[in-house]
Amino acid sequence: MTVGFTAQHGERGRLDATQPDLGCDWAWEGIHRARPRVDMTCPECAHPVHAKVSRHGLRFFAHDPGSPTCALAGESMEHHLLKLELATCIRAAGHHAELEVRGPDGDWRADVMASGPDGRTRMAWEAQLSPITAEEIGRRTARFAKNGVRVCWVATRLRPWVGAVPSVHVRPPAEDEARWLVTGGLVRFEVEDCDDRYGCPAGHGAWREAATDLRSFVRWVLDGRVVPHRLPVIYSGGYSFDVEGHVWAGAWTAPQYVDAAAAFAEKEHRARVRREESRARWLERKRRAEPQQAAAPRPGAVPRSG
Ligand SMILES: [Zn+2]
Ligand SMILES: [Zn+2]
Known part of the structure; x- marks a missing residue:
């Protein structure tokens, strides 16, 4: 589908349909059905585009034939719908959102770029729906980092890279x-007491999934209330954090859970x-007691003579 949410205009600059x-x-x-026609181009390929409205009332730009x-x-x-939702979430959190932003060297293009109220901190939100290797997404994350841009990859399917880079799994309403x-x-992270205080003096600690909507999640990330955290491959419970067969190498969590x-790992280590x-x-x-035991003749163990 030949659509985008941004267009370039000669005098006004970047137009944002969202x-x-x-x-x-x-x-x-x-710009929509305006006569005479307004000259606008695609910010990516510079081909002429025109303003359009989908059957569901979504505004966007379409490439000319x-x-x-x-x-x-x-x-x-x-x-595009996910990009639009991400921009809406970012703006609802009080941050500035810009769509389809190119990096200074042209080696990355952010789907949606969030800028903090201070204008300095920047974070890219990437709707990554098509398959990509873990290596490639790692490289793309590093390219953002080179320019001081954090990134959260947003997936609608549990691809192998989900969790390996800062990412989140979402589903449409x-x-x-x-x-x-x-x-x-x-x-x-939750700790529960154990009935067997001798067996598990530290109790039982485990990472558990937390549910929320995308809007709250984006606000928490932008406000620093949740941070990316690497989950141990094998943690104290003796197993990796996997849900429905997908092993999460990392996830977002609040600093207090980290x-x-x-603290739980330390307590468990001390108990061990x-x-x-x-x-x-x-x-x-036992070792000290044993030689005496061995020296002492056991009744009936010594063969009788005669
Ligand atoms: Zn284009
Ligand atoms: Zn126990």
Whole structure:
């Protein structure tokens, strides 16, 4: 589908179809079906584009016929809807959102770029729906980082790279729902007491999935209330954090859960050391007792003579 949410205009600069004023104090009616036609081009390939409204009332820009192969033109409607939702979430969190932003050296293009109220901190939100290797997405994450841009990759399917880079698994709203939901990638750490205080003095600690909607999640990330955290491959519970067969190498969580997990690991480590020490003492006592035992003749063990 040959669509995009941004267009380039000679005088007004960048037009953003997701903003009521196109991001430049200009009404949609000024460019949609306007006569004479307004000259606008695709920011990616510079081919002429025109303003359009989908059956569902979604505003966007479409390439005129005969466009070259364009990265923006190849994106699906689902991709565009997710981009639009991400921009809406970012703006609802009080941050500035810009769509289809190119890096200074042209080696990355952010689907949606969030800028903090201070204008300095930048974070890219990437709707990554098509397959990509873990290596490639790692390289793309590094290219953003080179320019001081954090990134969160947003997936609608559990691809192998989900969790390996800062990412989140989401699903679009169902018929009766209003919002996109986070279905994976947000976790909290919980500790439960154990009935067997001798067996598990530290209790039972485990990472668990936390559910929320995409709007809250984006706000928490932008406000620093959740951070990317690498989950141990094998943690104290003795297994990796996997849900429905997908192993999460990392996930987003609140800093207090990172602290709680570290405190639990420390407590469990101390309990293990204490257990090993007392076992060592017990073995030592046993070892000392043994020679006397061996020396003492057991009744009936010595063959009688005569
Ligand atoms: Zn284009
Ligand atoms: Zn236990």
